[in-house]
Amino acid sequence: MKKLGVILFLIASIYACKDVVNEIPDTPFSTTPYVFTYDKALLPPPRIPADNPITAEGVFLGRMLFYDPILSADSSQSCGSCHNQSKGFTDNGKEFSMGITGAIGKRNSMPIFNLMWHLDGFFWDGRSDVLRHQAITPITDPTEMNETVGNVLAKLNNSPLYKAHFKKAFNAQELSEELLGKALEQFMMSIISGNSKFDRVALGLDKFTAQEKVGQIIFNSEAITIDNEIDPKNPQNYGADCFHCHGNSLFMRREFLNNGLPSNDDLGQGGVTGNPKDDCKFKTPSLRNIEKTGPYMHDGRFKTLEEVVQFYLGPMKDNCNSLANSPNMHALKDSVYLSPSQKAALVSFLKTLTDDELLTKEEYSNPFK
Ligand code: HEC
Ligand code: HEC
Known part of the structure; x- marks a missing residue:
């Protein structure tokens, strides 16, 4: 009786394993395409970089990053601090923005919307050519977030919440500088102004x-x-x-x-x-x-x-x-x-x-x- 029990248990375990194996997939990594809802009669068709398809998961990760002060050295400032949605994503009526050290920049904060149609560079002087590269510069700018990319990546890679989100958005175990830029790029590309x-x-x-x-x-x-x-x-x-x-x-x-x-x-x-x-x-x-x-x-x-x-x-x-x-x-x-x-x-x-x-x-x- 005892023997039969062991055999049955073994058979059951084999089936259970099989089930687990079958469950674990082969399911390929998949994301939900982001759907733009603006009226195409008014604004041009979406213009998305071929190597950064815009997905609901990527946009959401980018949105978290945009609003998370973890990107600054002392966790006091996020992108959203100087790009306030209710002001068209500009800095609250300020002539110049103030970084975390109290340093004042020399340019006026810029609005963020319809950026996927900006073809000729970012910043007032065009010094950044690609949005995902632009997105990294405020992090390291001493008059802005004054942080190193290495520290930001270490902080994010230590966070179970972020880990779950990079996995969902990019099927990645670790967030790299490239993916950080791509997530911010996706969120900023999703911001559309077309309903005035x-x-x-x-x-x-x-x-x-x-x-x-x-x-x-x-x-x-x-x-x-x-x-x-x-x-x-x-x-x-x-x-x-x-x-x-x-x-x-x-x-x-x-x-x-x-x-x-x-x-x-x-x-x-x-x-x-x-x-x-x-x-x-x-x-x-x-x-x-x-x-x-x-x-x-x-x-x-x-x-x-x-x-x-x-x-x-x-x-x-x-x-x-x-x-x-x-x-x-x-x-x-x-x-x-x-x-x-x-x-x-x-x-x-x-x-x-x-x-x-x-x-x-x-x-x-x-x-x-
Ligand atoms: C020759 C091209 C040109 C013409 C014509 C022109 N603008 Fe501009 N406009 C610019 C440029 C370039 C800037 C940015 C200049 C800067 O900040 O140094 C600008 C900036 C502005 C700004 C400030 C935007 C901001 O985000 O700070 C406003 C408002 C504006 N223009 C309104 C107008 C109006 C109204 C007219 C017609 C009376 C006009 N512009 C005609 C090129 C032009
Ligand atoms: C301390 C305030 C401050 C913070 C923090 C900040 N920005 Fe900015 N942002 C600015 C200012 C000022 C400019 C214009 C700078 C220039 O032209 O030299 C700018 C320009 C931009 C532009 C260019 C828009 C265009 O039309 O060319 C983008 C995009 C942008 N910021 C995104 C971000 C992102 C993403 C973050 C967070 C990683 C961020 N910013 C954090 C103040 C800030």
Whole structure:
């Protein structure tokens, strides 16, 4: 009886083992493709790097990393500290950001959305060419998170929570610098702004006010400078020439340009390329959510959109000999005239680019809250 019992037990164990073996897989590693929900009639098709397919698991890991202060040396600052969702992912109205040591940077924090369509480099001066490489630089920047990549990887690789997430997203036992960059890249690529009043009007779901409509025309019309006045009695004809550089549905131009700001010692792209023709050229930013992302320009020199508009009406000087390369810049000619109500209309149009979905969407928010 005893023997039979042992034999039965053995047979049962063999079957049990078989079951376990069958369960353990062969199931191949699989992820859930990330689905973009924006309206394809408005924004271009997704542009995803072939070697970093965007997945729900990768985006979620990237989101955790983006909001986790573990990336900074003293665990006090996350990417989200200087890129606040409710401010279009900029730094809370600050001219310059402060890093963990109290050091102040020399540029204004940049908004984060629609980055998968930025083809010509990241940062105001374009010094980083690929988003996943860009994503590592704030970690080691002494004026930002002031940490080493080695320490960050050690901290993450010691965390059971993160270990489970790298496994899910990349089938990896360990997070490497490459995968850290790729996860942050996936989360940042998932952040889309495409549901502002402007977008709803374009889709026929909403209507501009009369003032916003006038503003849109001014935004999209060539400037007629006072020099070559065509019809001063018909101010309808005046435009502010914004569309040359901030046109199309992304409201940006994929180029580094000089927009005529009086220069200080920041050479912008010229400081990176060493080519004097690039001096005073900066990334041409998107105007989506511009109402929320002030202060404005690479050094945050303008507090309000009214000041920005006044600046663009000129007159401007070419401080760096690169203004002539800017598309259709009226600046070298003379001032552009807009009446006070036209200026107000232009600003009211700019405010239709605010996208409340971007500013509040749960999937872009801090997952630890
Ligand atoms: C201390 C504040 C601070 C922290 C922390 C910070 N950033 Fe930034 N970020 C900035 C500033 C300032 C700029 C513009 C710097 C420049 O152009 O020189 C910037 C620029 C960027 C850009 C460029 C956007 C574009 O359109 O070119 C991206 C992307 C970005 N940050 C992502 C991140 C990520 C990811 C992290 C976390 C790993 C992070 N940032 C942490 C302040 C910060
Ligand atoms: C020649 C191209 C060009 C034209 C024309 C142009 N811009 Fe710009 N714009 C730029 C560039 C380049 C920057 C970034 C400059 C910098 O920070 O040094 C910029 C920055 C801005 C900013 C600040 C964005 C931010 O994130 O800080 C606003 C707002 C803006 N432009 C609005 C306008 C408006 C309104 C018009 C029309 C009156 C206009 N622009 C015309 C190229 C242009």
